[in-house]
Amino acid sequence: MERLNFRVEYNKWLRLFDSEDKNSILTQVINMLFETLIYKVILKARSIAPKNSKGKIKLNGAVHYLIDKCFFNCQLMTIRRLTDKGGDVISLHKLLNQMKGNCKYLTRENYFKVFEEQGYEYDYSETREKQNEYIDKNSRMGEVIVVPEELDWVKSEKLHSDFDKLSKSGPKNRGPGDIIDHSIFDKLLSELKSCENLREHVDHFIAHSLKPGKIEKLDEGSLRVNFENLWRAQQAVCKVTKFIYLYLLFRKDHELLPIPHGSFLQYIEDPLISKEGKKELRIEEEVFRDEIRSWKIEIKDICK
Secondary structure, X not given: OOOOOHHHHHHHHHHHHOOOOOOOHHHHHHHHHHHHXXXXXXXXXXXXXXXXXXXXXXXXXXXXXXXXXXXXXXXXXXXXXXXXXXXXXXXXXXXXXXHHHOHHHXXXXXXXXXXXXXXXXXXXXHHXXXXXXXXXXXXXXXXXXXXXXXXXXXXXXXXXXXXXXXXXXXXXXXXXXXXXXXXXXXXXXXXXXXXXXXXXXXXXXXXXXXXXXXXXXXXXXXXXXXXXXXXXXXXXXXXXXXXXXXXXXXXXXOOOOOOOOOOOOOOOOOOOOOOOOHHHHHHHHHHHHHHHHOOOOOHHHHOO
């Protein structure tokens, strides 16, 4: 049996997780959260919108119906993709199961070999000694010492310390052959179970149209979706995503939210259309209705 090249496999996992590919896990999560940020701003705007004499908010129902429908469908599909259990996909489930299946190669030694070019050392005792000498030599009263990056042994100890927890070992019994305990992956996959009802909802009502008889057999969680359900699923996805990024791929922390160019609130206080422009919208509606009426097959054409 061919031995797995851990460096090659690690880089594959990293590309699935964090790359410029629009289907990468991190890209999907960032887009999911940015869209949710925009939606929460819209919800807040609705709550403080002016009301008419009957106490109803003065917002167009059709526009906000479309916003709600598109937001929930888009978010549900994203949750569905990120937790897809299929074979040829990019998802949290797929990545975790791949890593779990290669658990015996997730050794302390292999991780340090992957990161050695970034200055991580399995045995950092010599570097720590050099840092102490540098500090003793350059310390002056009242001055801050900037230690050169090549003398930073703390990051190596941090990797060791995190790996101690993942491998259920400790500083006194560390070994190069320590491996990440398989239970870590089981717990992370279990975290994603809160997404199951949303996955079923997508399968039955968005991606496919379930027959009425089968709908009657579904539980309440698969039938109804609200923002609270979605919020819990997003929390689970983000927690698992961050854990993988920090402790299985050992990358730096990520806020999971993009920094937009300029303010995404620009012009939000301006109306969508002026009263004068409303006539143009009526014309657009009639043009559309006329077009739809023309979409038909005459009996004489089909029965030729």
